[in-house]
Amino acid sequence: DAGVTQSPTHLIKTRGQQVTLRCSPKSGHDTVSWYQQALGQGPQFIFQYYEEEERQRGNFPDRFSGHQFPNYSSELNVNALLLGDSALYLCASSLGAGDADTQYFGPGTRLTVL
Amino acid sequence: AQTVTQSQPEMSVQEAETVTLSCTYDTSENNYYLFWYKQPPSRQMILVIRQEAYKQQNATENRFSVNFQKAAKSFSLKISDSQLGDTAMYFCAFMKWQGGSEKLVFGKGMKLTVNP
Numbered sequence: 001d002a003g004v005t006q007s008p009t010h011l012i013k014t015r016g017q018q019v020t021l022r023c024s025p026k027s028g029h030d031t032v033s034w035y036q037q038a039l040g041q042g043p044q045f046i047f048q049y050y051e052e053e054e055r056q057r058g059n060f061p062d063r064f065s066g067h068q069f070p071n072y073s074s075e076l077n078v079n080a081l082l083l084g085d086s087a088l089y090l091c092a093s094s095l096g097a098g099d100a101d102t103q104y105f106g107p108g109t110r111l112t113v114l
Numbered sequence: 115a116q117t118v119t120q121s122q123p124e125m126s127v128q129e130a131e132t133v134t135l136s137c138t139y140d141t142s143e144n145n146y147y148l149f150w151y152k153q154p155p156s157r158q159m160i161l162v163i164r165q166e167a168y169k170q171q172n173a174t175e176n177r178f179s180v181n182f183q184k185a186a187k188s189f190s191l192k193i194s195d196s197q198l199g200d201t202a203m204y205f206c207a208f209m210k211w212q213g214g215s216e217k218l219v220f221g222k223g224m225k226l227t228v229n230p
Contacts, residue, residue: 033217033218035218040222040223041222041223042118042205042207042220042221042222042223043159043205043218043220044220045217045218045219048217056216056217058217088157090159092159092218102149102161102164103209103218104161105151105158105159105160106158107156107157107158108157108158108159110157
């Protein structure tokens with residue numbers, strides 16, 4: 001049973017560029033949440049996708065956008081990159097309905113903005 | 115808004131010893147979940163244990179157990195018989211329950227080192 005997968009593992013971009021990160025949820029899960037983890041900090045919630053719609057959003061600017069596909073995989077897009085966007089980006093999957101379910105995390109994508 | 119506080123930034127313990135990691139949280143919600151995740155140097159966030167707020171019984175998972183004090187809003191993790199593989203960052207996290215998956219609110223984490 002495949003767990004949550006993310007690609008790429010590492011990414012280096014320059015300021016002003018755009019980036020797309022990808023996530024495939026754990027088998028049977030329909031909800032994907034994205035988190036940003038700055039160095040030495042706990043993860044911060046960016047947004048959550050369920051049934052191809054953004055269901056919740058954290059305190060992140062509109063430069064951060066996402067998408068969920070019919071197979072439940074998801075993308076995180078960041079436009080006009082800033083140095084402060086350098087972080088580990090974590091994707092987590094879960095079941096979106098019924099009892100609150102545990103979120104299972106992928107290995108993350110390390111983004112470096114130069 | 116919910117907040118999670120981990121006041122101990124770092125701890126060190128000898129192999130086979132028992133260690134307790136502390137966590138406090140603030141919320142006005144009555145229904146919620148609490149989690150401990152570990153993040154080893156490989157950086158993958160791994161679930162350690164989960165506690166439902168409506169349950170009075172403390173959760174246990176093998177060598178890991180929690181002390182959940184709802185009135186005090188305290189949620190500590192006890193690791194028994196510490197192993198070298200327990201070396202990691204440990205994060206306490208809160209999730210309110212509204213029927214379905216909600217966002218996790220994390221503490222800043224605590225670095226645990228298990229020494230041989």
